[in-house]
Amino acid sequence: MPSSVTELDLPGTASRSSAVIESLCPPPTRVAALIETRDLVQRYAGASPVLDRIDLTIREGDTVALIGSNGAGKSTLLKTLVGLNAIDAGSVTIFGERFERRPGRSHMAAIRRQIGFVFQHHGLVRRQTALTNVVQGMLGMPGGWRAWHHAIAPAEWRDRAVGALSAVRLADKAQSRADRLSGGQAQRVAIARALVRQPRLLIADEPAASLDPATGHDVMRTFLEIAESTGTTLVFTSHDMEHALSYARRVIALKGGRVFLDAESRDLRAHDLEPVFRG
Amino acid sequence: MADILSSRHETPPRLAGASALRFTLLVVAAALVIVSIGDVAPSPERLLNGSERMVKLVGRMLPPETNPEFLWRITLRLIETFQIAIAGTVIGILVSLPIAWMSARGITPVAMTAFLFKGLVSFFRTVPDLVWALVFVASVGLGAVAGTMTIIVDTIGFCGRFFAEAMEDADREPQEALTAIGASRFSILCGAVIPDALPSMVNTGIFALEKSVRASVVLGLVGAGGIGQELKVAFDLFQYRNASTIIIAVFVVVLAMEWATDRLRARLA
Numbered sequence: 001m002p003s004s005v006t007e008l009d010l011p012g013t014a015s016r017s018s019a020v021i022e023s024l025c026p027p028p029t030r031v032a033a034l035i036e037t038r039d040l041v042q043r044y045a046g047a048s049p050v051l052d053r054i055d056l057t058i059r060e061g062d063t064v065a066l067i068g069s070n071g072a073g074k075s076t077l078l079k080t081l082v083g084l085n086a087i088d089a090g091s092v093t094i095f096g097e098r099f100e101r102r103p104g105r106s107h108m109a110a111i112r113r114q115i116g117f118v119f120q121h122h123g124l125v126r127r128q129t130a131l132t133n134v135v136q137g138m139l140g141m142p143g144g145w146r147a148w149h150h151a152i153a154p155a156e157w158r159d160r161a162v163g164a165l166s167a168v169r170l171a172d173k174a175q176s177r178a179d180r181l182s183g184g185q186a187q188r189v190a191i192a193r194a195l196v197r198q199p200r201l202l203i204a205d206e207p208a209a210s211l212d213p214a215t216g217h218d219v220m221r222t223f224l225e226i227a228e229s230t231g232t233t234l235v236f237t238s239h240d241m242e243h244a245l246s247y248a249r250r251v252i253a254l255k256g257g258r259v260f261l262d263a264e265s266r267d268l269r270a271h272d273l274e275p276v277f278r279g
Numbered sequence: 280m281a282d283i284l285s286s287r288h289e290t291p292p293r294l295a296g297a298s299a300l301r302f303t304l305l306v307v308a309a310a311l312v313i314v315s316i317g318d319v320a321p322s323p324e325r326l327l328n329g330s331e332r333m334v335k336l337v338g339r340m341l342p343p344e345t346n347p348e349f350l351w352r353i354t355l356r357l358i359e360t361f362q363i364a365i366a367g368t369v370i371g372i373l374v375s376l377p378i379a380w381m382s383a384r385g386i387t388p389v390a391m392t393a394f395l396f397k398g399l400v401s402f403f404r405t406v407p408d409l410v411w412a413l414v415f416v417a418s419v420g421l422g423a424v425a426g427t428m429t430i431i432v433d434t435i436g437f438c439g440r441f442f443a444e445a446m447e448d449a450d451r452e453p454q455e456a457l458t459a460i461g462a463s464r465f466s467i468l469c470g471a472v473i474p475d476a477l478p479s480m481v482n483t484g485i486f487a488l489e490k491s492v493r494a495s496v497v498l499g500l501v502g503a504g505g506i507g508q509e510l511k512v513a514f515d516l517f518q519y520r521n522a523s524t525i526i527i528a529v530f531v532v533v534l535a536m537e538w539a540t541d542r543l544r545a546r547l548a
Binding site for chain 1: 450452453455456457458459460461462463465466467469470471474475477478
């Protein structure tokens, strides 16, 4: 274990760095891998790679924070996992299904059915009620057209949506329009929308970045409580080290499109992680 | 303080210098306006002669015809005019929805053919409604059906464009969020795009209805049904008192329509 993570950023320490990363990596366990990426490369037209040979394994039930500065590749990695971006090289294995480039149509649908995705800006339909927005979490499921609006949704989906709103402490706002909710409430509705489909994997792309600190902690606490109580795997990106260390068991830092650090959060608390964000 | 405000940079000129090309274009545009006014705008003598005849015509139009039998016939024609507008607008709006979806950038499920649908909508819009009326009168015969078909095409040209623009302007974040969980393009359209674009689309629909009521009044002039047909007959047979009654009736209907749609828009705002 290094005395300071700063060592990782010293010039000419490539072999030393990999040794340090290795020492920080969590020990292998018997829990099944939910996501595996091998030599994952992703670049935008002509530019240098946003993701550069990423090797990652995320196990079922894990809570993982992806940290890094702007442009480090965090959001790109999340979008690549669900097939929103095509891969330039390497492969992704998710829920036991391996794909290169982009998953096939039916394959992609099967993957996305098991995922709940929360974005930085909640992404709610502003003129719809919280309940309809949560019911819309069932879009993409068989018979998903009935999730266009809560009024035409099956009773079971409506009940589940109310349950998801209760889980984020917003059952009383079910009939409120999304554009009349506060930023924190809207983000919690977005979490409920992700939850209603009972996902195996909950992905959140900087879910607290546009919220004030207190609301941000509230939203992150909600995520953690849900992930822990349901055993759902949680992967979120953050710029906030405090969030990463407090709400994830494992922290993966990306820098320049590569994995810079992969460690248990409890092992990182005493370290200066500023080099992760330094250019 | 004065030192801080004294700039070391040159103050830009009040007007940007005109290039030779820009100056030439300005002169050509000014010449075009002057020549056009000289060729087709009414001269003072012509205005004077015309106004004398106008006063005589207005005199022959008064008082408006109030014969109950005539008024009943006009009422029936007004109802027909309104039916042409309503049926044409509603059918036009329904047909516009899929066309707008197919032509909206970033929303269409078939990006390759979007320009074809955009082109079709532009074609419908740029050909004037009276020309469409002539085409439909020639193809389906005189009467209200030709008028309704004209309004349908006119509405597709109008709503097809503005619906597509409203869809393109819809908030992208919910669309991305729903794409990430595997929603189909059609589900995203119905669940996220249309709810977000709805106020703009309803406004466009109301404007289309207003426009259709006005258009359906004149369609009768070329035989496509409605009150316009009565107006043409009145002028052709020099029944100016009948004509003034029809003009007043049309004015009342269009005004009532605008009042109603203004109220509706205010409620929806």
